[in-house]
Amino acid sequence: MSQFGDSESEESTKESHFNEDKFGSDVSLFERKREGAVRIVVFKLVLGVLFVGFATGCIVYAVITSENSQTDANGNELNMFPVNLTQMCMNGTYTIVIRIPAGGTAQDYNVTKYGVSWVQDAEKQRVYHRVGLDEGSLQYEYHVYQNFSYYRNTSGCQKLDNLGYAAFIHGFGIQYIEEKHEEQVKIGGKYHEVIVYEGEPPLSVTTADGIHPALIRGYSSADRKVDYGWSLYFANPLNRTNTSSIFQQEYWFPTMIVGEADWAYFDKPDVCP
Incomplete structure (x- = not known):
């Protein structure tokens, strides 16, 4: 067991x-x-x-x-007015509209027009700009280079060391206006699709007389390859109902085309020092 x-x-x-x-x-x-x-x-x-x-x-x-x-090949911001382009127009129109004292309730205007040319080289940063297309109607012309300019009028010519390409463009204030909408505009008897830009520039933008534009409106082609023009609008000064004042300056280039121009336009005028 x-x-x-x-x-x-x-x-x-x-x-x-x-x-x-x-x-x-x-x-x-x-x-x-x-x-x-x-x-x-x-x-x-x-x-x-x-x-x-x-x-x-x-x-x-x-x-x-x-x-x-968001820029194009020339460095222009896509939603802003294209200011840096290679383009030319030799038969544009520069219009000045002046308010004049009115006897009644309606505002009267005095309108003056001049022929204008614009030749621009975006790559080398040059502009040839003339108001008054013949010697008899010449108001002024600019030969603008990257870092200086020549300014000529009926009194003579002078070199402007402080006015280069960027500063010259800045003087118009067009680089500050933004894309708003597209519309059709009649150019040369035909309707064209354009982009419309608008905006108020900073106070540093003034005319030669020191007047600040209240609004700038610009027009470019739908493909943004050329600028058809721009208008500067000026507010009516207070307490100046009995005196003249500027209302609008318009630069219009109906035959603006893309491409290189005759570079001779950028040559220094013989009368300039």
């Missing part, structure tokens, strides 16, 4: 030891596998976060770069 009992006890002990070793080993292996799987998941999550962050950064950079690069 005792012998049988001891044998059973021994077998039971062996079985117990056997099961302990077996399951203990499996549990340890399972724990190691689970720990490795967790590490892999964490690693993948980190990689995913890094990838999403990198992609987001790329998108933000692309958006910022795109917003800062």
